[in-house]
Amino acid sequence: MRRRLQPLWSGICIRDRDFNRALLNECQDKFESLLQVVDSPSTSKSEAALAEKRLTRIVKFIGHLYLVKCVPHRIIHAILTDLIIRGDGHGRPAEIWVKCSCTLLEVVGYAFAEVDASYLVAFIGKLVELTAKSSFGAPTRRLVEELQVISTTSWQSKRVLTVRAEMGAGDLEVSCTNMGGEQVCAFSMMASAKLPDLVAEVKSQILNPFEVLTLILDTGELLPDDDETPIGDLLRDLQE
Template structure:
């Protein structure tokens, strides 16, 4: 529990930083927040909640059919600035990963219907900031979200720029956000063996092979490293469902079918 006087001091300093935000980038603001003496994520949480409420308010303005064009333009600018600020605050460990998940889920809610174009653009802005960090600790969520963005954009009537930005995001996720190789594994029991195929973060198949159903995870990793070019020392293998692959492949598949 944060002491009341400490909380009041944090809020006071946060207000000072925000009042002098004009002309500063989101990264600079996040660094100013991080420079507050001994500030922790727990102590910063009330400020983070206020920033998220501001995000929610901008979303409501943009979703309202009565909002005029000029106000929508202002709300879009505020929203973009807010998500990039929250992203940079995540990078300096003042905002929890669950907040980033929540923002992404609010921007692109569940369902197959195409979202409003500004939501995709805001998602792009946020992931350009935090994507490389999420690739380290939350690869399955990142893969699934970018895959959904690509799928929704393909079915939409979005403008050329939005399509290019989504494709750029997909390309960056493949070429730059790879401190480790992230492969999605599809395994299927066929008679007494397992048919395995692996796709990268861009959805392209990088290898396919068969293994005995008694194979262990180290066997699979060794096989993958033997089949892909320039293998990374660290591999993250995830199921299509997003679950991390357990050690016994055959047992895992039998459990799924039971």
């Protein structure tokens, strides 16, 4: 079922802007209604906790829409900015805004860094600064700390490429594109080759390869970098 629906879903995301806009509007409406639950003095702790969990799920969903190009870069930029601008009257955002920001960046950060690294660095710096000035709980502080570590040790040194592969007569025809949609390499490989072989081939064909390479499918799924399964079988399993 997923394989049959995937081409249709991809086509909708790319071509139907009205659908994308309606989907985002629905997410925003749901987000705002959940915020009312969180902010209401009559809401119990358990109800507030459930609402916060749903809020983070919504931003995570939007993040995955960005990875499959259903949401443009400027929307993610606007969402992140809006999350921090929403404050308590003293320039400090509520703790839920920081949680949502971290959740969104955990999904899109590695891809976002390639197209807007300077903004991402500044935004995470702002998160760290705000957290230091606020009385957030330990879990939220830990989220921000982990995000800062990831951004400085991984995102800035990764090249994110989308891998597309088609089975030929015993071989795989592989092509890789960057987040801007530009093809950076194309080659043939035996279907029995392992993923490390694919990574090595991609690196050999890129003029200035990064030390760390992140490969994703056009569905947004991350390809494991150490899987010893034959590439043909691995791609077939991930695309089913």
